[in-house]
Amino acid sequence: MQSRNTRLNSSALRGAVDLAAVKAAGEAAQKAEQARAERARQAEAGGGEPADAHQLVLDVTEETFETEVVQRSTEVPVVVDFWADWCGPCKQLSPILERLAEEYAGRIVLAKIDVEANQLLAQQFGIQSIPAVMAVVAGQLVPLFQGAESEANVRKVLDQLIAVAEQRFGVVGLNVAGGERPAAAPVAPTDPVLEAAHEALDRGDLGGAIQAYQNVLSERPGHQEAKLGLAQAQLLHRVEALDPQEVRAAAAQGPKDVEAQLRAADLDLVGGHVEDAFGRLVDTVSRTFGEDRDTVRLRLLELFEVIGPDDPRVIAARGALARVLF
Secondary structure: OOOOOOOOOOOOOOOHHHHHHOOOHHHHHHHHHHHHHHHHHHHHOOOOOOOOOOOOEEEOOOOOHHHHHHHHHHOOOEEEEEEOOOOHHHHHHHHHHHHHHHHHOOOOEEEEEEOOOOHHHHHHOOOOOOOEEEEEEOOEEEEEEEOOOOHHHHHHHHHHHHHHHHHHHOOOOOOOOOOOOOOOOOOOOOOHHHHHHHHHHHHOOHHHHHHHHHHHHHHOOOOHHHHHHHHHHHHHHHHOOOOHHHHHHHHHHOOOOHHHHHHHHHHHHHOOOHHHHHHHHHHHHHHOOHHHHHHHHHHHHHHHHHHOOOOHHHHHHHHHHHHHHO
C-alpha cells in the first residue's frame, strides 16, 4: 500500500476513498496530528477527556455532528450509519455495525443518525435511500456503501477503511479500556516512477497527475497502479466543476442524452453509488447506437478500471453490458 496514493486490495472501497480524499489528504493528516497534540497537551495540563471520549457507538444529531463526528474523526475513523425506525434493512445492518464497532475496540467509532429526526443532515449528505453508510476520517468524507450488507462484507469494508485512515491520514484509533493505541501499519515504499503523479496529487493538480500517469503508461503500458491512478484522476477531474443538481436534473430529463448520462454516472461513482453508475450506463448503451453507444461503452470500461476487475459489481455489470450488446 502506497504512502500517499493508497490503493485498496479488496475492492470494497477501491476508488471511493481516493476520490473523496486525494487532494486533501496531506492537509487533513496535518490537522489530525495537530488535534492529537492539542488533546495530549490538555490531558497533561489536567483537563482530562470527556467521559464519553471512548464511547464506541454514538447517537448523533445535527447539533452534535460537528463535535461527535468531525472533531472525533481526527483521532479515529467515524463510520456514519444513516437509518430510520421504519427501515427494515436498517434493522438488519445496524446491529452488525454496532457489534463490529465494539469488536474493533477503538479502531472505529460508529455514529448513528436517524434521518427522520435529522433531515438537514440527510439532505447535506445527499442521502437518497437507507441504510446508507459513510465515514469521516480527519474531516474528510468517505462514501462506503448503501443497503444491507453481510457481516463479512461490512468487515472487509471496515478493514480497508482502517488501513486507509492509518496510512493516508495517520489516524490510528482510540486508546480504549486502558489498552495501547493501535500502531499505524508499516508504509510500503512509493514506486519511484509514480512520484511525479503523487506530487501533483498532493498539490491538488489533477491535470499534472493525469499527464504524469500517462507518461508512465507510455513507457510501461502494463503498469497497473498507473492505470488505476489515471482512471481515478480523470474521473475526479471530470466531476470537480459539476453542479450535482443540474447534472441530475439534465439526466432525468434526457434519458437518451449521452453527455448528461455520462456526467451523472461519474457523480454516482464518486458518491459511492457504484451499481447506480454502472446500471445507468448499461441502460444508456441499450438506448443508443453507433458512435454514441461506443462512447458510453468506453466510459463504462473506464469506470470498471476505477473499481477493479475482480469486484462483484464490475463482474455483474460486464455481464449486463454483454447482454445488451449481443
